[in-house]
Amino acid sequence: MSNNIHVILSGGVGSRLWPLSRKSNPKQYLNLFKEGSLFGMTVLRNRELCNKVMVVGNCDNYQLSKEVLDSQGVEYIDIVEATPRNTAAAIAFAAFAAAPDDILVVTPSDHVIVGEDDYASAIQTGIAKAKEGYIITFGIKPTRPETGYGYIEYEGDKVLSFREKPNHDTAEDFIERGNFLWNSGMFCFRADTFLSELQQFEPKVYATALAAWQHQKEGRLDEGFSKKIPSISVDYAVMERSKKIRVVATQFQWSDLGSFESLYDYLRSTGYPVDENGNMIIGSDMYTAFVGLKNTIVVYTDDALLFVQKEKSQDVKKVYNTLEKHQSKLID
Incomplete structure (x- = not known):
């Protein structure tokens, strides 16, 4: 029987939230909120949706992840990157650690999400589509002409195009057209489906990531092998090229808290x-x-x-x- 595995990506620094966010204590671990840290909130919201947890972090922050997960009593698979190689490789490591038919629900660890029922519904829809062999991306209905996010042009559950971060006029045009979503950086797929697509479109990333994984020791990746992996985002490596992509247009409120503006807006909404x-x-x-x-x-x-x-x-x-x-x- 396959597992639904929550894969938490926790390698970011959050440089736009300096001086709060530092290399030794990135934004996802800051206890800025009534509920605790963004990392802790990420773990909690997925506990009832997935029966296993993996964390892909790095040698600078894996202990911070451990403190949160231990405090919540969560058992997890720990994958520690020796050097950052971007999201395509990070997700590949999780897929290598899983069984081929396991469903991976991949999320960043530094987002705020409001609307638990809508979130659960979206994830469950994504898991069902992933079981059919699709690679699912979760799109957020835009609330403003944001220039700091990528966009997804869609029709139904079909992805028509991915768009890079636009200028303000282009972002306004996307909002007016009504068939664009913010790209949340959240995904769902079978482990073997993702690896097959990665091997097809980026064979060097696949091969070098596999070599690094084969030389890992208790989830710790070798630096020498890791440095040979091309640093490529999962969006470029797979999402923008695969024919198996489907999108779930979500209903929950979302922010990546990627700037003090978004942190300000969120804090103010909570009565700060x-x-x-x-x-x-x-x-x-x-x-x-x-x-x-x-x-x-x-x-x-x-x-x-x-x-x-x-x-x-x-x-x-x-x-x-x-x-x-x-x-x-x-x-x-």
Whole structure:
């Protein structure tokens, strides 16, 4: 009998949420919410939908995953990447660790989802289609002309095209046309179906990932073999090329919390305080006054202070990249 396996991808750093998110404590492990961390919330929402759990992380964060899963009493299969090789390889490792007919429900570990019943319905629909041999992607009904997400053009459950992150005018056009969804980065498929498609479209990724997996020791991947794997996203490797793709248009509310703007919107929706001009403080109880500022976010940590205009939140990554270029300890 096949298993439904929740595969959690937890390798991201969350550079747009610096200085909260660091290499040693990425955004998915930050306890910013009443419910705990995004990682913990991801585990909980899938417990009744899947009977096994796999975590694909890296040598910097696998202990953080362990702390959360142990606290929830969850047994899991731990796959630790020696070096990041993008999502195509990460998902391949999970498929190699599964039985051929197991259904993999692949999710990031750093998303907020509201609407448990709608979420469960979408996943169950995806599992049913995956059992028929399809590769399922989950699309989110857009609520605004977002330029930070990829889009899926669809008709029924058929994918007509995948679109890269658009400019604002193009995103507005997508919304007006009404047959576009945000690409959530969540997938569902049989393990053997995915591996067959990966081998067809990216044989080098398949072969080098398999070699790395064959030399793993208790889920720890060898660095030398891992470095030979091309770094390619699953979207490019399989999703945009396979003829077996189907989409589930979901009804739940979703955010990848990929910027302080999206974090601000989510926190505000939960009653987090802002002043009369929409200014917000994160990370401190210190009295802070804003004069002549609107929609400004102030982020406190022990060693850094960030002031960002809500609408410019995507540019925080530039600060992170500059610090990384100078090998600053502020990102560790």
